[in-house]
Amino acid sequence: MATMYPDVLPDSIVSDPRRRAEVDVYRTLANSLPARCDVLYSVGWLSLDGVSDGEADFVVLDPDRGLLVIEVKGGIKVWRDGGGQWWSESHGHHVNDIKDPVRQAMSSKHQLVRKLKTLPGLRDQWIPAAHAVILPAVSDSGQDMGPDAPRSIFAFAPDMGDLGNKIFEIWDYQGSGKSLGQKNADTARKFLAPSFELSPKWGQMLGAAEQEIVRLTETQFNVFEAIGRNRRIAVYGGAGTGKTLLAIEKARRSAAQGLRTLFTCFNRPLRDELARKIGESEFLEILTFHQVCAQYAKESGLNEKLGGNYDEYPKILNEALGIIGPKYDVVIVDEAQDFYQQGNNATVDGATDWIAVLELCLDGPGIFNVFLDSNQLVYGGEIVLPDETTVWELTENLRNSRQIHGLARRMYSGSIFGTAGPTGPEPVLVQFDDGDFDMLLDRLVQELSRIEQTVDVDQTVVLVSNRSLLNRILESKVGGRFTSTPEVSHSRLVKMDTIARFKGLESSAVLLIGMGDFAESLEAAYVGVTRARTVLTIIGQRSDIEFIRTAK
Structure with a gap:
C-alpha cells in the first residue's frame, strides 16, 4: 500500500x-x-x-x-x-x-x-x-x-x-x-508533502499534544493549501488557532528550498523563543522588526540614525533599502496586528507603514505572508493589506482548554471562534483589597503553592499587567522565587514577565496579576488569559475580578 x-x-x-x-x-x-x-x-x-x-x-x-x-x-x-x-x-x-x-x-x-x-x-x-x-x-x-x-x-x-x-x-x-x-x-x-503533517518539534510549541505528532485540522489543511498557492496571503485567527504554527512551517519549508527567508515579529521574547525552537539556518533569519531595521541601517551606513525613537525606524529601513536594495525571497510576519497598532495610516513613501516597508524587503515578486489576530474588540480599526492579498481565517482554538476558551471568547468579537481543546479545570479568580500590595504577595504565594502540586515549575509563568508592578514584585520579599529571564530550565525559579512581552507565547499554567489594569485594557486581559493552555489563575483587585467575571 x-x-x-x-x-x-x-x-x-x-x-x-x-x-x-x-x-x-x-x-x-x-x-x-x-x-x-x-x-x-x-x-x-x-x-x-x-x-x-x-x-x-x-x-x-x-x-x-x-x-x-x-x-x-x-x-x-x-x-x-x-x-x-x-x-x-x-x-x-x-x-x-x-x-x-x-x-x-x-x-x-x-x-x-x-x-x-x-x-x-x-x-x-x-x-x-x-x-x-x-x-x-x-x-x-x-x-x-x-x-x-x-x-x-x-x-x-x-x-x-x-x-x-x-x-x-x-x-x-x-x-x-x-x-x-x-x-x-x-x-x-x-x-x-509536509503540508499535512507537522513534526513533534513544532508540536512541543503547542503543548496540548506534546506526546503526539500534531495534525492539521481541516481548516488548517485548507489554509495551508492556500499558503502554498498564493504569493500574498493574510491568515486571521483568534488566540490559539495555530497561526504561529503555520507561520513556522512556512518559514521552515521556504528556507529548506533555498529561499532567503525573513521571519519577523514585533515582540523580542517571541523572537527569542522562535529562534530557540526552530534554530536558524543559512537561508532563514528570525528577527524583530527593529532588528531588521537595525541590520539594514548598519549594512547601508545609516547606523548613526538609529536611536531611541522607534517611530523613525521604518523611515530608516526605507532609506536603507534605497541604498543597498532588498535581499529576501520570502517575508513572513507573525502577530502582524502589533505592527498595525504602531501606525498603518501613512503612505508607503513616508515609510511609517510598517507592513508596507517590510514588503519592500522582497527581491522581485517574492512571497509575503502575514498572520494576525482577528479579535475586533481588541484590534479594531481598518487594516490595510498589500494589493492582491488572499485572506483566510482559522476558526478553532487549539491551544486553550475549553474552560479557558470560554472565558476568552467573552472578550472576543470577530469571525466564528470555536474550540477543539481538551476539558480542563475552571479558571480560578482571586481578589485582594484595592492597593494592598502585601495581600497581593500573600495571594501570589498561596496560589503558586497550589499550582505547583500539579504543574512543573518550568511549565508555569506569572504574567503581570505592567512593568512597574513586575519590578515591585521582583524587589519584594518574595522576589527571590522568580526570574524575569527565560533561561531558567536549570533552576526552580518561576518565570515572571509582563503580559505585553509574553504575547505570542504560552505556558501550561499561567498566573495572571492585575492591579486595576484589566478593566482599562481589554487587550491585556485577552492576551493574558489566552497564554494559558490548561491552568489559569487570575489575581486582581475588585475592578479586575469584576471585569473578568462580567466580560461579554
Whole structure:
C-alpha cells in the first residue's frame, strides 16, 4: 500500500461532489501502488519569478522510476472536439467546457521539475518525470485523442480495477529508463508533502499534544493549501488557532528550498523563543522588526540614525533599502496586528507603514505572508493589506482548554471562534483589597503553592499587567522565587514577565496579576488569559475580578 499525503482526506473534500473523481482516484492509488511509492494529493508550489508556479491533482514519487504528475477529470464522458476544445458531461448530464487535461499535466510536470531543481539536494540531479490523465468514470476511448494525447498516457474506468499496473505502464511508456533514487525521492517528498503533517518539534510549541505528532485540522489543511498557492496571503485567527504554527512551517519549508527567508515579529521574547525552537539556518533569519531595521541601517551606513525613537525606524529601513536594495525571497510576519497598532495610516513613501516597508524587503515578486489576530474588540480599526492579498481565517482554538476558551471568547468579537481543546479545570479568580500590595504577595504565594502540586515549575509563568508592578514584585520579599529571564530550565525559579512581552507565547499554567489594569485594557486581559493552555489563575483587585467575571 502506498504512503498517502494526507493519510486521511478531510471531510470537506470527501463530501464535495465536485471532488468525487479525485476521491475515487485517491483511494484507488492508495490500495494499488506498492509501499515504496509516495502519493501526494492536491500539490501546489510557488517560484521566485512566477514562471514555475504550479499545481497538480496528484504527484506520485517512485524511487525506481521518478515522478508522475496526474491530472484527474470527472464526468461520465470526456472528449476533444475538432477545434481542440475539451468537454465533459457530468453525472447529471450537464455538458461543460474544461481545460485541456493533457496540457495541464504536462505543464505541471515541467514546472515541478524546474522547481525541484532549485532545491539544494536536487540541483545537479537527473529527475525522470512523466505525466498522466485519469478519467475514472469514462469508458476507454480505444484511440488517441490527438498527437499530444496518445491513449497510452490515459487511464479509464476499466483500468481502475488494476490502477497500479496501469500507472506503471504509463510511466514506462514515457520513461527514460533511469531511476530517481531513494535519496532524491525523499528530498522531493519532504518539499511537497509536509503540508499535512507537522513534526513533534513544532508540536512541543503547542503543548496540548506534546506526546503526539500534531495534525492539521481541516481548516488548517485548507489554509495551508492556500499558503502554498498564493504569493500574498493574510491568515486571521483568534488566540490559539495555530497561526504561529503555520507561520513556522512556512518559514521552515521556504528556507529548506533555498529561499532567503525573513521571519519577523514585533515582540523580542517571541523572537527569542522562535529562534530557540526552530534554530536558524543559512537561508532563514528570525528577527524583530527593529532588528531588521537595525541590520539594514548598519549594512547601508545609516547606523548613526538609529536611536531611541522607534517611530523613525521604518523611515530608516526605507532609506536603507534605497541604498543597498532588498535581499529576501520570502517575508513572513507573525502577530502582524502589533505592527498595525504602531501606525498603518501613512503612505508607503513616508515609510511609517510598517507592513508596507517590510514588503519592500522582497527581491522581485517574492512571497509575503502575514498572520494576525482577528479579535475586533481588541484590534479594531481598518487594516490595510498589500494589493492582491488572499485572506483566510482559522476558526478553532487549539491551544486553550475549553474552560479557558470560554472565558476568552467573552472578550472576543470577530469571525466564528470555536474550540477543539481538551476539558480542563475552571479558571480560578482571586481578589485582594484595592492597593494592598502585601495581600497581593500573600495571594501570589498561596496560589503558586497550589499550582505547583500539579504543574512543573518550568511549565508555569506569572504574567503581570505592567512593568512597574513586575519590578515591585521582583524587589519584594518574595522576589527571590522568580526570574524575569527565560533561561531558567536549570533552576526552580518561576518565570515572571509582563503580559505585553509574553504575547505570542504560552505556558501550561499561567498566573495572571492585575492591579486595576484589566478593566482599562481589554487587550491585556485577552492576551493574558489566552497564554494559558490548561491552568489559569487570575489575581486582581475588585475592578479586575469584576471585569473578568462580567466580560461579554
